[in-house]
Amino acid sequence: MSKRPVVALTGARGYIGQNLLKKIEEKADVIALSRNGDNYEDSEHVKWRSCDLYSMADAEKALEGADIAVYLVHSMMPSAKLTQGSFEDMDVILADNFAQAAKKQNVKRIVYLTGIIPKDNEPLSRHLRSRLEVENILRAYGTPVTAIRAGLIVGPKGSSFPILSKLVKRLPFMVLPKWTRMETQPIALPDVLNALDKGLQDENLANKSVDVGGPEVMTYWDMMLKTADVMGKNPKAIPFPFITVNLSRLWVSMVTGASKEIVYPLIESLKHPMIVQKENYVEGVSNGQISFEESAKEALESERQDGIRLKLPELPSMKQDVRSVQRVSLPAGETADSTALYYVEWLESFLNPWVRTTVDDEYCCRIGTSFSEKPLLELSYSKERSTTDRALYYITGGLLTDSKKNTRGRLEFRKIPHKQELIIAIHEYMPSVPWFVYKYTQANAHLLIMMLFRHHLREKGYGNTHPPLKEENPL
Template sequence: MANKRPVVALTGASGYIGTNLMKKLTDHTDVIALSRNGENKEDTEHVNWRSCDLYSMADAEKGLEGADIAVYLVHSMMPGAKLTQGSFEDMDVILADNFAQAAKKQGIKQIIYLSGIIPEDSPSLSRHLRSRQEVDQILRAYGVPVTTIRAGLIVGPKGSSFPILKKLVKRLPVMLLPKWTKTETHPVALPDVLNALDKSVEDEELKGRSIDVGGPEVMTYRSMMLKTAHVMGRNPKLVDLPFMTVNLSRLWVSFITGAPKETAYPLIESLTHPMTSHPENEVPGISRGSITFEEAAKDALEQEAASKAKVNKKKPNLSIQQDVRSVQRIVIPDGKDANWAAQHYVEWLEDRLNPWIKTTVDENKNCRIGFSAPAVELLQMNYSHERSTSTRALYYVTGGRLTDSRKNTRGRMEFRQIPGTNEAIVAIHDFMPSLPWFFYKYTQAKVHLLVMAMFSRHLKRIEERSVNRAITLE
């Protein structure tokens, strides 16, 4: 009897790296391909597509059902809702926490996570690298063995970093070089990254490890620009501008390349760090790629040209959902948990906005928020006993004047504690407002941000008083 093929759940299966990795995985595994629009994909012999929104823990649990191994290729630099309030770091926390808890519940034997090389001697990391590190810690928090593949700049036809580099070379006859262009990095070709991810599947010796991967060359960003220019047949003039700050560089790169600031800004901030492979984190046969930067750049440009020739320029007719995602990070005072924070929020809201706002909580923890005079119910939120724990309080938005009850099928609010910390994420997902979009965006949405900022300051004061009392008792 033939050995049963392992089943791999692949997040981001329709994305740049996921699509290419799936081709390798299907040689020896069966793949559960997870995508937000998986229902529109066609299954094949070794690929089963599933729709999965990782902002929903229930979706994550269904997505990982039946899998042995899970590959995590997710990040949240681009907004996923029509209106997104919050930082990519905080949204990454939700995605990783849902995934890690679902992996634990479904008996996943190994998580494989693609991250970035983390500088070991840097006093402070960029937002992007801090987030990658925090996601790594969250994925490991529930006991499922994690293999982290940490790569520098990945050279391929799509993705984020290399296309930005290519556009700079293509569009600038004179290239202004800030100080960060002299920073060393360890570029790696996409096929070498795919090899590292593929070889990690079911490798017992790699479970629990962080593995750095890079190509055969350590290079500066300046030298990568020159080699990219050579491949493209260009000869730009280079001018050193050591006084150009990272903030100016972010604006300059985003403007020249047209890259969204949500993508360009965090990436440029990371370029000040040397991102080179550490010998103690290397594994023979996995860490060192064989494809040179110039070979990888040439192949990436050829693939891009071939892809453009095949593209159907007719844009699909996609309906835009008028939904909202709002995510903020708060401090939970010592000795308290996420459920306390949720209940305290409702009490604080009435106390802080008295006499205009009235809140009620029934014996099942269901909340009602409204104006006190005249009596108008603004929001109804029902507490989910089934989906809540001491570290997560989940409420479904079920009614009220501020929500569109006909369209609001998945609207919810949650208070979620970040594993191993005294911080929590407060998030609203898939909320469908009743106000016309323009008015909502500049009224209710702004008020929510203001209220959450006030609540965050309130919790910090409680925490500071607690710390001061502890010091006094000592």
């Protein structure tokens, strides 16, 4: 008998992940990854691991021993009590950590579930633009990637179908914006799982992007009507072409009760046709067999018989930590390392004479004031975890830090692969001041400083005055 492959499955407790785990554990040994993986019991072919993909060290440990890795990660839900930044920028960090960890652990292939990327001459929505950027980042370090691109997935949980079903259920009549007449190709959950399974098994799909869809091309209004028919409803429709996407996302969020973090990016994407494209078609993978009506019946029947509520993911319980992520331009000739040092220098120059900064021979930084010897923040440079493309500092002290609770707080400067852009991020920072004070003072001050620094880099730029600290070393 051939050796069972070892598959690392991210999001193993999520909507897609739970179902995929059941499907593949019969023929593979699975490393099931979750933020709270230690809370679950291992079985003969499933080993649970806790993993925070915002940490590259965690990602490396998570993928140890894996032959293939499945990437089902999305950052539309906040991951800290206070989250500053867009989901697009946070997705960059997650994907970059995962891709670099896969390279270090000699993972043979990555299978990535993403969205269909349309070619309709319209600027991509934020959601689809981010999905494509993640796909490119996963490919950036040389590990072959199989991208399974799907449109609306029909099942009892997830995001898109519960939104649609709640609209039908709660509205006796519906105003139909222009986007409800856009064509899409919905796909049933079992067909998506089959496509992912084939992506895991078929090495010929490596480095390919495969569109998948069900047997029908429909408009969103068609889907609403069929869902209403399954529910035994007959909603009245009022065409109204003047409602914009921005207005639509607001009333969809209000009617369904879903968080704007999920609804807004999804609704913005509905302006695009989401149809399987010929150049991305693979026989036996792209062509789902289950009709929309059949899959909608199955989802709604699950709700009735098993007590499964058609609902969106709930916000996780969180400690009082902070994640703040901003994207800035990277001047030509500069690196993440040199930009980090320049930021400390700029901070003193910009806030002169109130702020003073120092950098020692080990590149550790102290940020303080001119009227006190005690620093506001102490940043310890991690030489072992840094490269020219990523400068990592641990937040190790200072008056603004809760030193007892701040065990994993860190600041990083990270170059985005193949772009002259940089991510500046604070992770798991625990402030010393009371939470409500921090939220309305220090947190807003940090955002303002980041905005000004972004403007400074974009408008003024700076010369190559800070050469790289070292040659890039493997992580």
